[in-house]
Structure formats: C-alpha cells, structure tokens
C-alpha cells in the first residue's frame with residue numbers, strides 16, 4: 001500500500017459507520033474488508049509454486065570458465081554510458097562472493113528492483129542509474145571537488161541486481177535483498193544498494209542485525225516520511241511501514257534510528273507518540289527551518305559519532321525542486337547541497353557499513369535526469385567521505401584548502 005492512499009483508507013475506516021469493525025482491527029484495514037488476511041478464506045491468494053524462477057541463481061560453474069575476480073565488460077578504457085555496456089559508476093563486474101574476495105572489493109554496488117510504490121517505476125531505477133546520459137557519471141574515479149579525494153582509489157564492483165517479483169508478497173523480495181547484502185558483508189565489502197523502493201531497507205536491516213547484532217549499527221534515514229505506519233493492506237510490510245516493524249520485531253532499536261527531513265501530512269499524534277516512546281531521533285523539516293541546517297546537521301553528526309552507520313536515503317527527503325523523480329514528492333526538504341554535504345560528512349566521520357539509495361522513479365524524472373544524477377552524486381559524495389577517512393581526514397567539515405582559496409591575491 002502506498003503512502004498516500006493508506007491514510008485515506010485508514011480515515012475512511014474510522015469515520016465510517018463501521019467503527020465497531022475498525023475497533024477490532026489492528027489499525028489497518030478492518031479485517032472484514034481484508035479477507036486476504038485470513039489464510040483459511042477461499043478468497044485468499046497463495047503462491048502455488050514452491051519455487052520462483054525469478055530467484056533461481058545461474059550455475060556459474062557451467063561456464064565460461066574464469067578465475068574469481070573482477071572483470072570489465074567494456075572494450076574501451078574510458079567511455080560514456082552510450083558507448084559502453086553500462087555498470088554502476090563504470091565499475092567492473094563481480095558475480096559471486098568469491099569475485100568480491102579475490103578482487104579485494106571495498107564497495108559492492110548492486111541494483112534493487114522492488115517497486116511497491118503508488119506511482120510505478122522504482123524498479124527501473126537501477127537500470128537507469130547504470131546508464132545516465134551524463135558522460136561524467138561514467139568513470140568510477142574523479143576527485144571530489146570539496147575535499148580533493150579521488151574515489152577511484154576505492155575498489156568498486158557492480159554486483160548485479162537483487163531480483164524482485166513484482167507480483168509477489170514482499171517477503172520473498174526482502175529475503176533476496178537480505179541474501180545479497182549478507183553475501184557482500186561476508187566478503188568484507190560495503191554493500192551499496194541502488195534503486196527500488198524504501199521497503200528494501202528492511203532486508204538491509206535484518207542482514208546487518210544478523211552480522212552485528214541489534215544495537216551495533218545506527219541508521220541514518222533521510223526521508224520526507226517517517227516510514228513507521230502500521231503495516232496495512234494485508235501485506236507483510238510496505239515502503240511506509242518498515243521502520244515500525246523493524247523496531248517492533250527487535251531488528252533495530254528505536255534510538256538507533258536518526259531521521260532527517262520529515263515533513264508533509266504525517267505522522268499524526270498517534271504515530272508521533274510511538275516515535276517518541278521508542279526514542280527515535282527524528283529531525284523534522286520544522287527543526288531545520290527553526291534552527292537552520294548547520295545546527296541540525298551538527299546535531300545529527302553528534303548523535304551518530306563513533307557509531308557504525310547504515311545510510312538509507314529516500315530521494316524524496318530532498319526537495320522535489322532538486323529531485324522531482326520520486327514516487328511521493330513532498331515540497332520543501334533538503335537542498336541538493338545539504339544532502340551532498342551530509343553524505344560526505346558521514347563518510348568521513350563514521351564507519352559506514354552499508355548504504356542504500358532508493359525511491360528514485362526514472363519515469364517521473366525530468367529530461368535532464370536531474371534526480372538520477374543527484375543520486376549518483378550522493379553516492380559519490382559518500383564514497384569520497386569514506387576514502388577521505390581512509391586517507392586520514394577526521395573532520396567532517398574538512399575542505400581541500402586549494403578549493404576554498406584561489407591564492408591569487
């Protein structure tokens with residue numbers, strides 16, 4: 001269920017004469033209207049196949065034979081996306097954990113293809129992100145123009161996509177995200193998920209909880225929406241509810257969630273109370289407007305200092321003036337510059353253990369692919385911060401002296 005329709009249905013359920021029905025429901029759609037919640041109801045749709053071909057892995061040993069490691073699919077050393085077989089940031093390909101290990105990969109990018117959004121298109125974002133019509137997006141190299149660090153020093157790989165069945169319950173899709181994140185982590189690389197909708201964050205969080213244990217990793221959650229609606233519409237979880245489920249199932253502690261950019265028509269009093277009770281560290285746009293971006297960013301950095309960090313970036317956290325290609329656009333929000341600054345600062349200050357950039361809808365982007373290019377730059381800024389940290393930069397507000405003073409006076 002999408003973010004906009006859900007409150008409408010919810011409001012309908014409680015304002016109709018069926019208040020008694022609503023009272024016996026869990027706050028979502030009343031049970032009587034949701035027969036699919038009852039497994040014994042003949043109307044309930046079930047998977048009839050044990051296996052889903054979409055998730056069957058290719059037998060890599062069947063050939064062609066090759067040594068484990070990274071390989072470039074392209075003929076040319078340098079080339080824009082339209083002369084290439086596109087990969088994320090032009091990175092070489094890895095197909096298995098053995099490839100990641102043999103290649104000593106630092107950053108394993110993979111495409112995510114879940115599309116549970118009111119306005120369809122998110123599942124095509126990974127495809128688009130590999131082929132932006134922007135030749136500067138192509139090489140996985142280049143100096144960050146704030147801190148003068150070359151992200152090409154990181155060993156990057158394109159780890160392919162996580163499949164998602166666009167007709168199935170999201171449980172199976174999240175299992176696949178979980179699996180791929182786990183494969184990457186087990187190869188000591190940092191998973192960077194690209195594309196799809198925000199629900200996939202749940203697969204990241206379960207994989208991270210499995211590896212590190214709950215309470216070890218803090219989540220930086222940039223979003224217009226708090227994503228803690230009660231799960232509704234008979235679904236396991238959706239892109240507006242996964243945070244609540246993650247907290248209630250103990251996948252993550254509420255006070256390990258730091259949210260930035262919340263605004264719009266939600267949450268209401270009930271959910272805000274839930275957020276306070278579970279000690280989420282939320283930073284509404286209201287706080288940014290009142291105290292200014294610098295103060296709020298400083299507070300976020302202070303709250304997360306010394307922690308392992310997982311970044312989950314919903315592109316609708318950014319003002320649609322800068323990022324129109326999203327499924328649930330919400331006016332106001334972070335500027336492109338603020339978002340870029342935050343990514344770079346987090347990469348410098350914290351040990352980034354995973355990151356994921358979602359809710360980009362290429363069908364709703366402008367002709368310049370403004371949203372896609374911004375998402376690309378957000379990824380690069382985080383990577384620049386990560387590499388800067390490896391090179392000994394410790395100040396999240398560090399700038400390359402040569403880039404803030406021309407010295408010609």
Ligand SMILES: [Mn+2]
Nearest residue numbers: 198223227314
């Ligand atoms: Mn979201």
